[in-house]
Amino acid sequence: MNNSKKLTRITYLALLALLLLAPMIGLYPVFVMKLLCFALFACAFNLLLGFTGLLSFGHAAFFGSAAYITGWFIKSQHWTPELGILAGTVGAGLIGLLVGMVAIRRQGIYFAMITLAIAQMVFFVCLQASFTGGEDGLQGVPRGQLFGMFSLQSDTALYYFVMAVFVLSFLFISRIVHSPFGQVLKMIRENEPRAISLGYQVDRYKLLAFVLSAALAGMAGSLKTLVMGFATLSDVHWSMSGEVILMTLLGGVGTFFGPAFGAGIVVSLQDLLADKVGSWVNVIIGVIFVVCVMAFRKGVVGELQAFRERRRQASAAKATPPQV
Secondary structure (H helix, E strand, O other): OOHHHHHHHHHHHHHHHHHHHHHHHOOOHHHHHHHHHHHHHHHHHHHHHHHHOOOOOOOHHHHHHHHHHHHHHHHOOOOOHHHHHHHHHHHHHHHHHHHHHHHOOOOHHHHHHHHHHHHHHHHHHHHHOHHHOHHHOEOOOOOOEEOOOEEOOOHHHHHHHHHHHHHHHHHHHHHHHHOHHHHHHHHHHHOHHHHHHOOOOHHHHHHHHHHHHHHHHHHHHHHHHHHHOOEOHHHOOHHHHHHHHHHHHHHOOOOOOHHHHHHHHHHHHHHHHHHHHOOHHHHHHHHHHHHHHHHOOOOHHHHHHHHHHHHHHHHHHHHOOOOO
16 A cells, blocks of 8 residues: 555544544534535535546435435425435435436537526426425424434434445445446546447436436435425525535535535635624635635545645655666
8 A cells, every 4th residue: 555545544544543532622514414405415515526537516406306205204294314314315316317317418608598497497496395394494393212222312323324334435435436337427527439439328327426426416315304404495596506506616626525625615704704793704705716726726636636646746756766
């Protein structure tokens, strides 16, 4: 194992230890759970943009629809939390399948606009449907009991459940990217005509990547409803799609930890500044985004990885004896 992999593994183990100890060192569990939900949302979006090269402007449709589905099943049908989350995830995946079958026929800005248009349709369905609560949203979603046995009323108990789901989902995304399927996705991102010339059915790969990304985004939305106890129109609004793009670009597109880091920055700023500056928090975040894009073209984590790679190459060049 080289030094780079050792450092990466140590970093992830340190972050895991921090997550395990978070409730014990004074971090507010609800805030960290919200951060983890949006970190999962950003990682799901990055699977599509960073590793497949497809820019979706409609991922709020999957995040928000799953939030409503989970909330409705838990509140109205009295389902247990894990079944409600499963229903939301599957529902978002099915919506992703329908959207993907239409959207992947186009590329570039046309693909993005199709996803945005369909997401707006989902928004208006959530606005008009009777079970969503309209402009008031779906309020008072109970946390319930996990598997009908373990109460999630305690913030600490729910925190460790959300943390476990996030860690497993993160490992699942990592496994996808490092699998042969993930290597084909990278090939499609880098050179789609070459992938076609090699005999790969590119549309099928892109559709599966789209569905997986939608389902994982839906899982994030389902967890958010369980944590916060409500699902509102803001979850499915186009601005939510913009936020997840911001998180991903800020942290670093195509990196594993970058989107989660970007989500941490955005959620932290929103939480810290909302009471102090009100709606101006969006202006401040926008300014920070512009500065980061100008200074860190690859995102914060992406630039750190690039810097570490340059240092490694420089060290290797110094260690190589000159040719006589």
